[in-house]
Amino acid sequence: MCGIAGWVDFGRDLRPHRSTVERMTEAISRRGPDAAGVWVSTHAAVGHRRLAVIDIAGGAQPMICRQGQDEYVVVFSGEIYNFRSLRSDLAGRGHVFTTSSDTEVLLRSYIEWGTGCVERLEGMFGFAVWDVSRRRLLLGRDRLGIKPLYYARLADGIVFGSEPKVLLESGQVRAAVDASGFREIFDMVKNPGAAVFKGMQELRPGWFLTLTPEGLSEQRYWRLDAADHPHDLDTTINGARELLDTVVGDQLVSDVPICTLLSGGLDSSAITAIAASATAPEPLRTFAVDFQSNASAFSRDAVRHSPDFPHARALAEHLGTEHHEILLDGRKLADPAVRAAVLSATDLPPAYWGDMWPSLLLLFEQVKRHSTVAVSGEGADELFGGYQWFFNAAATSGETFPWLTSGSSRYFGGSKLFDRGFLDGLDLDAARKQSYADAVADAPTHDGDSPGEARMRLVSYLNLTRFMQTLLDRKDRMSMAVGLEVRVPFCDHRLIEYVFNVPWHMKSFDGREKSLLRAAMTDRLPSFILERKKNPYPAIQDGSYEASLREMLATIVADPTSPVLPLLDRTKVDTQLRKQSTGTSLPYSRGSLELAVWINQWLKRYSVQIDL
Secondary structure (H helix, E strand, C coil): CCEEEEEEECCCCCHHHHHHHHHHHHCCHHHCECEEEEEECCCEEEEEEECCCCCCCCCCCCEEEEECCEEEEEEEEEEECCHHHHHHHHHHCCCCCCCCCHHHHHHHHHHHHHHHHHHHCCEEEEEEEEECCCCEEEEEECCCCCCCCEEEEECCEEEEECCHHHHHHCCCCCCEEEHHHHHHHHCCCCCCCECCCCCCEECCCCEEEEEECCEEEEEECCCCCCCCCCCCHHHHHHHHHHHHHHHHHHCCCCCCCEEEECCCCHHHHHHHHHHHHHHCCCCCEEEEEEEHHHHHCCCCCCCCCCCCHHHHHHHHHHHCCEEEEEEECHHHHHCHHHHHHHHHHHCCCCCCCCCHHHHHHHHHHHHHCCCCEEECCCCHHHHHCCCHHHHCHHHHHCCCCHHHCCCCHHHCCCCCCECHHHHHHHCHHHHHHHHHHHHHHHCCCCCCCCHHHHHHHHHHHHHHHHHHHHHHHHHHHHHHCCCCEEECHHHCHHHHHHHHCCCHHHHCCCCCCCHHHHHHCCCCCCHHHHCCCCCCCCCCCEHHHHHHHHHHHHHHHHCCCCCCHHHECHHHHHHHHHCCCCCECCHHHHHHHHHHHHHHHHHHHCCCEEEC
16 A cells, blocks of 8 residues: 655756655655655655555565666555556566566556556556656556545646645645635535645546656546446346456455455445455454444434444354454544544545544554455445435435535535635635536536436436545545555446446336445345445444534634634634533534534644635
């Protein structure tokens, strides 16, 4: 998995700046606790922190390859799942390998195919190749944006890295936020390429970037296209099942212990059932998580219908897995050290589902004690139609993102405590309309679709490209903060391409969410899993957590130097602070509290300058 850092500058000699590159690399040490390396030349420098997963002995980075008079250097974060077939192809073309790593396969793919190598890679990745002879930098990112890659343009070059902190540590980018950055914080939409810090960008999913002395260019190498779906329902179910078997099997390759994250829902259970069969007779490790308060007094709400533990436990027994149950102490979510660790991992205020970031961090800390690689069910809801808004006519027909229409938007609203003048200056409504228009313009269409099918194709596209990335970001930052690699088979582009083009009437043929996935797993999962209604990731329901947030906000208000104060509506804040905590609490009732507290901590921790 790992983390990368780099600096290319055609206008200065970087050799005296080795210590800077070392600091940039050290800033992401948690992403790669096993090893570190830095390579510096006149105009290019790269750094790497390694989490050793494949070829423990031979996969060290930066990796250097010399071919005749040419020299190439690579730093790489992620996994290339088809590296064995690519290796065989490259060996047939005369390449001689000195390691068994996917990193060397990536580097030699570049030597053989140049920038065209990116299209041949199957996996999750963010990488940089410095072509010494050609003085060319190639940055590449996977198709769905599973792995992050940030960059900032300089007068004569670029700085880049797996997290924003790498760029800030370079000294070439200042910690500042303007109106566009605040818009990214306040809206639950992941705009491709946008980053919160002023002057930073993310390399867009499915794109690569090249930099030479002549300039910088970005090019799209993959997009999700609309195509005919020639199969009937039975063939489609079989096709989805076969693809699931393939992608899960591909993602079980590891030289270190592997496990699955098992909630007892359909998505994680499907992954676990396939993985347990593939790893037999060795028992698969599985992990389930919940809060102590939920386990003792679960309270059903609009989206959470039943506790996870009993279902996960029953499936683990059914499959014969080595099952672990992790009960989180809700009080730890408000622990200053835990919250500081979350912020350090994200470099940004985790605005939505604020309790789920620390709870994920605590979960992954526990999982890491047993395994280095985990497999998760992220992406199934977006791909197969699992969210409630897929079945809400007002949401699917609305002229905005389905999760931000009436009935759904309450789960993502967090601006209530902020000053109206500040919010008006951001013009969030206009920004959201533009974001939606850009997404619709980018969405693929198919002439054969009926109006209803065309609309659901658009809804699916919006979820896959503007919603799912927020969850992938959260998964990446919290897992990498403890040196745990999390793989997401439902985000494999081969599965995405196939299921995206399945007509909606097939995806929902029995009138329920994720009909196609359920049918594909009918003979592999017991009825108590197949018939269970969707539950999202556990959220703490203990009212004491909301009380802790109010205490944090009261402390912020009492300190006149708190950087968030000028952005808040003091009347609304005072009203919020006078509220009495109830016995239970739900995420959407805490959104404004979470956002105010996290933004203050972020502005303070990073000394962020507000440029409005």
